[in-house]
Amino acid sequence: MTYVRALYARLRSPSQFVLLQVLSSTSLIVVTPLLMSQRTHRLLTSLGATGQSYGAYQKLCARNVFVRFVAENATMLAFLGAAAVLHFGANRDVYPFFAFDGAAAARDGYDFGLTFYASAVTWACELAASVLVAALVRWCYGVGVVAEGALDLAVWPELLPTSVAVTLHVLQNMLFSIVRLQFR
Secondary structure (H helix, E strand, O other): OHHHHHHHHHHOOHHHHHHHHHHHHHHHHHHHHHHOOHHHHHHHHHOOOOOOOHHHHHHHHHHHHHHHHHHHHHHHHHHHHHHHHHHHOHHHHOOOHHHOOHHHHHHHOOOHHHHHHHHHHHHHHHHHHHHHHHHHHHHHHOOOHHHHHHHHHHHOOOHHHHHHHHHHHHHHHHHHHHHHOOOO
């Protein structure tokens, strides 16, 4: 839902956007390593939520982090591309709100430049948080997030077309949710 935070730059004040982004990145950095701990694994095992060994559980958590990173990058790239196409594209008159200009943009102060900049800042923060989380996971647990994701793709090559199909489905949902938004 990274692209939704980028939309908050348009829907809310910039200070709320910054607070939301700081909370999101910080929670990723703090919560992810805690979820991979042996204590969390013991708790989930005692509750019957997992029957995996601790090593298998860690690898699954690392894969989940890898998938999150891929999804965030795909959605942010798609959002920035869609914003640019809607602003500069031939269908600009069909989607006047997404053109980021006119009376609404002048009144609210959210023009294309600010929206694109805030979205790029969101993406940069998420990339920095991703690098930090991957480093923490490697340092704390000795598990490589990217290595686990790449290993899964090597062992199960059918995951690549499946991942592309899922990514397209998520992007389609993203587009429909943006179209349904009512900004007023």
